[in-house]
Every structure is written in C-alpha cells, then in structure tokens.
Amino acid sequence: MTATKTMLLAAMVWAATASAQAQPPVAKANVVMISATITAVDPATRMLTLRDDAGNEDTFNVSQDVQRFNELKVGQKVNLTYYESVVYQLVKAGEKGSGTSSDAAVSRGAGAQPAATIATQEKMTVTVKSIDPTVPSVTVATDDGRVATRKIENKKNLENLKPGDKIDITYTRALVTSVSPAN
Numbered sequence: 001m002t003a004t005k006t007m008l009l010a011a012m013v014w015a016a017t018a019s020a021q022a023q024p025p026v027a028k029a030n031v032v033m034i035s036a037t038i039t040a041v042d043p044a045t046r047m048l049t050l051r052d053d054a055g056n057e058d059t060f061n062v063s064q065d066v067q068r069f070n071e072l073k074v075g076q077k078v079n080l081t082y083y084e085s086v087v088y089q090l091v092k093a094g095e096k097g098s099g100t101s102s103d104a105a106v107s108r109g110a111g112a113q114p115a116a117t118i119a120t121q122e123k124m125t126v127t128v129k130s131i132d133p134t135v136p137s138v139t140v141a142t143d144d145g146r147v148a149t150r151k152i153e154n155k156k157n158l159e160n161l162k163p164g165d166k167i168d169i170t171y172t173r174a175l176v177t178s179v180s181p182a183n
Helices: 003-013
Strands: 026-042 047-052 057-061 077-091 101-108 115-132 137-141 147-151 166-180
Antiparallel strands (some): 026 077, 101 115, 137 147
C-alpha cells in the first residue's frame, strides 16, 4: 500500500460522508502556523537549526532541492503555514466517481527573501460497504480492494447513505514557507 493511498484513507477520520439527499460536499480543514528563528546554519552539511517561540530547538538536514539555502542567516525568522483539507462528495447514482489521481506542485518565491509553496492533491473514489449507525462508522473499499472503517464525526451525515454508494474524496495539503530578514 503506498503512503499516498494510506494517507488518503487515513484522512477519512476527519469528516464524514455527505447525505444522499442534500448532496453538498462535507469538508474539514486544518491550518497550522509556526514561526521559528534560525540559530545555526552549516552550509557544508546543509544543516539548519531552528528555535520556535516556546524555546524548542531542532536541527534539520535541508535537501539539495531547496534553492537559496546559501542565503539563510542566523537570526532570520522562518514562517511555515501548513494547510490540510479533505472533502467528501457523494457520487450520484449511475455516475462514475473521479477515480484515483495525484498531483503535486512546487512554486518558488521570487522575492528578496527565500520562499516556496509545496502543494499536493490526491483524489480517490471509494465504495460504501457497510454502515454502523451505533458507533457511528462507515466501512469503504477502494477499487484495488483495500478496506477501511472510520468513525464518523456527525451521525447525521450517515442519513440516506447505503452500501454500494460511491464517495469521491479529495485530500489537499500545502506548505507555505517564507524567510524574514534578521532583526
């Protein structure tokens, strides 16, 4: 099982399926923002040490893919914003789901300071195998036969859902990074 497919199925924990009558998508999003100060830069090993506002410090090996590493200096602030969302849409009876696909994009900032955005989006159509309204939970299967059971946050989202229904899941993640000048 690939990490992408495992992560996509794990994302089902976040939200529930859409009601068959209403047809609106069910979405859940999470945003985490972190700001840290560069406390050490080792150009020879491409190691970067960051300290967050709570005083936690950690050292990271920065990939060769990261351009402008040589511009990073002690005292600069690194701002990270992580976005994650999952959307569930019930596929109407007789229609085919969106299937399975995966896209990724990297956009490098062109400003005075280093910056970049990395985004991925995975799509998958699953088939409802069973529903347990007492938990509440739903068991779904992928086209390649993998099965997952997930607890549903809002029991109302199980109304009118039945085995055999198809659900399109879209899982999106993005990391936006920027560096501010040292004070």
